[in-house]
Amino acid sequence: MPLTPEQEEEIKAQRATPRQTLRAVSEGMEAHLYTAYPVLDHGFVRVIDYMGDDAAIVQAARVSYGAGTRHVSNDEGLIRYLMRHWHSTPFEMCEVKLHVKLPVFVARQWIRHRTANVNEYSARYSILDREFYIPEPxxxxxxxxxxxxxxxxxxxxxxxxxxxxxxxxxxxxxxxxxxxxxxxxxxxxxxxxxxxxxxxANVYTQWYWKTDLHNLFHFLRLRADAHAQYEIRVYAEEIGRLVADWVPLAWQAFLDYRVGGATLSAKALDCLRRMLAGEEVTQETSGLSKREWREFREVLGNER
Amino acid sequence: MPLTPEQEEEIKAQRATPRQTLRAVSEGMEAHLYTAYPVLDHGFVRVIDYMGDDAAIVQAARVSYGAGTRHVSNDEGLIRYLMRHWHSTPFEMCEVKLHVKLPVFVARQWIRHRTANVNEYSARYSILDREFYIPEPxxxxxxxxxxxxxxxxxxxxxxxxxxxxxxxxxxxxxxxxxxxxxxxxxxxxxxxxxxxxxxxANVYTQWYWKTDLHNLFHFLRLRADAHAQYEIRVYAEEIGRLVADWVPLAWQAFLDYRVGGATLSAKALDCLRRMLAGEEVTQETSGLSKREWREFREVLGNER
Amino acid sequence: MPLTPEQEEEIKAQRATPRQTLRAVSEGMEAHLYTAYPVLDHGFVRVIDYMGDDAAIVQAARVSYGAGTRHVSNDEGLIRYLMRHWHSTPFEMCEVKLHVKLPVFVARQWIRHRTANVNEYSARYSILDREFYIPEPxxxxxxxxxxxxxxxxxxxxxxxxxxxxxxxxxxxxxxxxxxxxxxxxxxxxxxxxxxxxxxxANVYTQWYWKTDLHNLFHFLRLRADAHAQYEIRVYAEEIGRLVADWVPLAWQAFLDYRVGGATLSAKALDCLRRMLAGEEVTQETSGLSKREWREFREVLGNER
Amino acid sequence: MPLTPEQEEEIKAQRATPRQTLRAVSEGMEAHLYTAYPVLDHGFVRVIDYMGDDAAIVQAARVSYGAGTRHVSNDEGLIRYLMRHWHSTPFEMCEVKLHVKLPVFVARQWIRHRTANVNEYSARYSILDREFYIPEPxxxxxxxxxxxxxxxxxxxxxxxxxxxxxxxxxxxxxxxxxxxxxxxxxxxxxxxxxxxxxxxANVYTQWYWKTDLHNLFHFLRLRADAHAQYEIRVYAEEIGRLVADWVPLAWQAFLDYRVGGATLSAKALDCLRRMLAGEEVTQETSGLSKREWREFREVLGNER
Incomplete structure (x- = not known):
């Protein structure tokens, strides 16, 4: 159980008293605020605060690109355009602050993402709880x-x-x-x-972690990936579910262009053109190493 | 006049429709949202969004320092302690997004503060307006x-x-x-x-500029300083007025420890100890260069 | 003429006195040190200092990935592997410091790359020279x-x-x-x-600009691209020629995976798989927008 | 013993073959290159590479401040001026790359300094050695x-x-x-x-850690401080000894203005002026809290 009854009460209290604001509001994210979503055996992720929504991305992009964005008629098309062309700054206009409880060896990987603000529970000042990550069989x-x-x-x-x-x-x-x-x-x-x-290193720690949406997407692309260690991937996946409700248009663009997409090298593109022209290309004639050839075939869905 | 009637209408509309949120709310900042405060002859500063308040700083600090913060009984004392001891990360938990219109030569100084997110109006895509900064006599x-x-x-x-x-x-x-x-x-x-x-370089440009409170304080310390160029200082001062209403406790601590404070070198501290012990110290006997001595005397308020 | 005779003399002097070092040395880069390569009508790029070489990238990677790098038998293969899998930290272990003279409107684009160290000629302290960029017809x-x-x-x-x-x-x-x-x-x-x-904005300024190889590659990918403005692209291309001599293996990997490569979305990959299976796919049946379809066909080399 | 005989041999080999370079060379740092200086029971610090020297700081400052630096006749005076007035960018023009072996709980503190490049030994790929930090009594x-x-x-x-x-x-x-x-x-x-x-957490890890001199000074100010945990302080002190030989002028300025200096608040400065004017100021009449008063008295050297 990741939360004590006292903590559950506190969350209930935090969710009980809405206030008025003139800022951009994401209804999808409001529904998640403060709630602790369990991850692993004692961990959790919860949203403490956020700034901006899909419209904030569009607004910043229209300031930047002005007339250049008028021909893209709707928000969805513009956000897809920004993602496709690696225009990262509009995504930086959204910010999220999470409270995360996680094993120390996961925290050690996570902290390598430097563009974030962090306040971690200090074991110099305080006593750590008797909570350790013990994996499922x-x-x-x-x-x-x-x-x-x-x-x-x-x-x-x-x-x-x-x-x-x-x-x-x-x-x-x-x-x-x-x-x-x-x-x-x-x-x-x-x-x-x-x-x-x-x-x-399987003892649990916790921190407040705040980052912008561009850097969060970078984190998610690397850590929700199939090659990431399972124990950090489950955190990334849980955060992904929150982001999907926070900025649904940006999330869809991210899924299409980053998560589901693939980068091909010049050599691989050359193979592709030859294949589309009807040539039978093999690893030997491809100019790719065995390992690159295997990865290339995986992208094309022929083998895995 | 920095704003067109259309822009005035838009701001009125933005301020007309409060919504509900569960996030931390700063009433002081809500009162400023979207309003464009004039700076120089055609420029302005306005808050587009913010995240956090004084309580968010305290909350992050208590996570970090845990038991270490309990003896500091109130929020004000804790915020002052954090500022005094250069504990910067809790201040990074607050974020603000500004819309600024400013002359290009001011923008060139401003952009040197790298830890910020920026979307600037692009003169590649769009046509700049006929607006130039012409100083008051x-x-x-x-x-x-x-x-x-x-x-x-x-x-x-x-x-x-x-x-x-x-x-x-x-x-x-x-x-x-x-x-x-x-x-x-x-x-x-x-x-x-x-x-x-x-x-x-006196033509006006505009941008969305987003940064966290720690980096904003660093910006304000350098740019609201008497040695900063007047044309950027007036922006920093206007932003300072907004921050004072947003996070009043942090602002007071900033004024006391950064703006009104001074850093003394080891040599200067040595002079000070001798002076307090009754010795008559002169530049010649101080071990300080003429320039350092002059700056030291200014800090002591003896001359300026 | 970008350089005065005095400056030419100074460069000759700087190149005249080699010294001994135990650090990693890139012979390719030593040949370029201090020499000012002209760009545009009055601008230049010159290398003031550098740290590391291809071997330094490999060395850092082998520390990180340890046993995981042993099966990649040679340096070239390992560097290609790192580039392909977006392992950016080993490339950050190389650093370069450039002295650049450039028009202000180019400097304004350039400075948007935030992860760099900059010392720009100050027009607050000093008087700018009478040098303006006047384009070739x-x-x-x-x-x-x-x-x-x-x-x-x-x-x-x-x-x-x-x-x-x-x-x-x-x-x-x-x-x-x-x-x-x-x-x-x-x-x-x-x-x-x-x-x-x-x-x-066509007046010339100059600065010392220092960055690591990973961030330099990011700069070059965006600024040596065909869509970048010509006036910054010529600087990026000149820097690219220097990098090619400095870290030839990393440069080749960069050309293959970044410059000549392309990122395809999930939807585009799906089209590709259908095309390779013999299906005749058109924009209408592709699921791609007109603009995306056009970009996709360009990647496949069918049209431009 | 932190090093194996094989490692000792490797270092000897690295130090045996000087090469020629046209870059800035710091003789003080050349004497340290590659040598592993023991820290704690199994740890070490060694310099793998560096860029720049005191003259490089001066050179960058003179580009930036141009005519403004001419009146400061010598390098030492200019470097002291830069340090005193928080002109950080010239110090960023120097870079150093260290190889450090350290306990994991020290690494966890160290990594919080985000403006650095890191390649850490990966325990996903490789097997950690049987080496643990066991403190001296x-x-x-x-x-x-x-x-x-x-x-x-x-x-x-x-x-x-x-x-x-x-x-x-x-x-x-x-x-x-x-x-x-x-x-x-x-x-x-x-x-x-x-x-x-x-x-x-007392198991040893190791990494390559690269940062610029400005950020290194920030690290040293916090981590060589008497309030830092002993186990990270000994690393900071060892690095300090290397920096003292690398950039002796910058190091002296750092000692005087940062390490030996102190920042006084507006309220503390007010007390000071009253004391210098002959007034007997006590905590009660000072306007300072008890804790601030104690810290203030410590700065003045009256009590500790």
Missing amino acids: SALAAQSTVNNQGRGEVLGPEEAARVLEILKGDAARCYDHYEAMISDEGQQGLARELARMNLP | SALAAQSTVNNQGRGEVLGPEEAARVLEILKGDAARCYDHYEAMISDEGQQGLARELARMNLP | SALAAQSTVNNQGRGEVLGPEEAARVLEILKGDAARCYDHYEAMISDEGQQGLARELARMNLP | SALAAQSTVNNQGRGEVLGPEEAARVLEILKGDAARCYDHYEAMISDEGQQGLARELARMNLP
Whole structure:
């Protein structure tokens, strides 16, 4: 359970008192504000605040491109045009602030996206809770044998059981020792900033994370991707669901041009033209390496 | 007059239809939304959107510093503590989006603040209006003789008149020629992206500019400073008035610690300690250069 | 002539005294250091300093991806892999510092690339030179009729002559007045920070501009593109020639995957799969808008 | 021992083959290149590359401020002027690339400095070494009782012994289990990206970290400060020693204006003026809170 009853009450209170504003309002996002959507076993994502909506993107684009945007008759067409031509600045005019609870090893990947504002719970000042990410057995996979970073097959039940026992046991013991070290009963009590070093990377932390829509799309493209680690992908997917309701037109354009799209190299485009002209192109005649050829065929949907 | 009647109508309409939101609301800022506050002869600043308020700063800080913030009993004390100790991330949790109309030479200084999102009116796509900044006679000053960048005395009335005649005449002629070059009557008409090169730097442009409160304070500290060029300072001062109503506690802390404060070097602190101990310190015995000594004395309020 | 004899002498001196270093050295870049390559009528680009080479990209990638990079046997393959999969951080490990002289309206576009360090010649402190960009007649084009931002046909000789006369005349007159206003002979002399507002946007400025290779590639992709304005494109192309000698492997990967490549949307990929399966797809049956269809056909090389 | 004999050999080789360059060279930094300086029990800092020197700062400043810098006759005076007046861009013209080995909990603080380029060793691709930070007994301190984040007294020998036993035991056991889980002998072997979650935060990681001098100074000001956690401060101090040899003039200015200097609020400056005028000011009459008063007195050196 990611939330305590007190937290549930607090969220209910935050959602109970609407106020008036003259700002742009996204009804889709208002429906989500403050609600904590569970992710993994103890984590969550919730929207604390947002700025702008689809119309704000259009408004900024029309300032920038002025007469150049008049021929694009509607908002949807303009937003698709902006996405297609990598005009990123209008998307930067929207901003979102999330409250996220997540395991430390996920936070370590996430923080690599530098263009964001972050306030993380500090284990120098405060005591971390006894909450650790313990994967579902279905998420326990072997090291991939074809890919140096990904996961391969799911572990068999026996090995999975061994792994879970280890993870649970070490988390419990490390946390017991963390508590024992900081305790000031009958001893001085180790400084928190030192004691935390004993906690494994599956302990949960939390932060406020604020970014603009352009950078959020970049984050989602990389982290909701099939090659991303499962444990960060589920956060990205949950955020995606929120964005779909916040800025539905921008979200559709993002799905079409970024998520579902593909970038082809000059060499790959050359192959394509030859294939469309009726030539039988093979890896040997393609000019592509074996790996590039395999990726190219995947884009064309022939193999996966 | 910075606004056309149509624009005045549009602002009235934007302010006429409040909607409900669950987000943090700053009443002080709501009162300013969309209204265009005149700056210089044709410019303006207006707030298009904002995110957060004083409470949002406190909320983010309490997440970060947890138990460490409990002893600071109230919001004001905590915000002052954050400002004093350069804890910048909680201030980054607030965001503001402005619509600004400004001369190009001011825009060129402004854009040097890189941590912001910008959508500027494009003179490649659109035709610039016939609007140029012509200073008030009181703003026409001579090159400073003590400072290599600032202004000195106000020009005498004759010289001022000559300058104004030049500025007005050149602006009008350059704009006439701009129009003549892009006209497609009886000729092909020069591309806008080329014709714009004939317009002087006092022509007005406009943009949407979005930044977070921490970076806005940095901008204001540099640009509302007495050493900043008058023509950007008046924008910074106008923005300051808006910020004062948006986040009044943060604004007071900013005034006390940044605007009214001063940074002293190790050498200057050493002088200070000697002075407080009763020693008569002079520039010669201070270890400071003449220029540093003068600046030090100014901070102490002895001379200016 | 972009350089004075004194400047030519200075460059010769800078190139005359090699020193020893233990750092990574790119012989290709050493050959270019300090030399000013002319761009437009008075502009130039020259390399002042650089950090890293192709091997530095590889070195950083191998730290990051460790065992994951071992199967890619050579540097070229690894660099191509990084470029293909948008692994941008290893490219950020190279840095370059350029000295650029350029018209103000080009500088205004250029500065929109925010992830760079800039020191621009200040017209508050110093007096700008009497140098203005006056286009070649072949660069004087009409506003495009199909595209709201680009250029169309080259102007006829008569109209071109009129335009050139205007540009030269206004530049000369505005500069004469600039000099007259700042002169302190027989008058106080207007402050430089004010007088500069009378100078048109084709006046030359100069700056030191430092950025990393990843962000430089992003700049080059947008600014060396056929849709970029000619006057910034020639700078991007000149910089591209320098980069090709600095990091030849990264440059080739950039050409193949970014410059010569193309991004296709999910809808376009679907069309492609149907076409490769033998179906006759038209704009009407494609699910693409007319504009998207035209761009898609261009990528396939069928029309332009 | 932070380095293996192979690594020592590699460094020797890197230092053995100087090459010629036309770039700016800092002799002080050349003497340090590649050498790994030990920090903590298994960590190190070493310089992989650098760009620029004191003269490069001056050169960029003279481009920017032109005539405004002529009256400052020498490089030292100009660099001090830039530092004093927060002119940050010339310092951004220098860049440094470090290779750092550090515990994960230190890396988590470090990465919060966003304006830097990073390539970290990936525990998704590679297997982490069995190396954990185990503090010296003298570094084992109790939670501060006056400050919510800092450390107080050093632990007594018995409690210290208990803590060290815990840290060593848990590190060893967690690493044993990490190895057991990823092993593919007689089992499938858990994916590395999952197994790493069992490792405590004192495990060592490493990265290439590249930043400019302005941002490095900001990092050093915060992290070499007495309030910074000891385990990151020792890295900052080691880097400081390298910077002192790289750009000695900038380093001295940094020490005087940032490290040894202090920022006083408007209220504190008012107290100061009254004190210098002979008034006896107490906390009660100062207008400062108790905490501010204590900090103010510390700056004046009266108490600590």
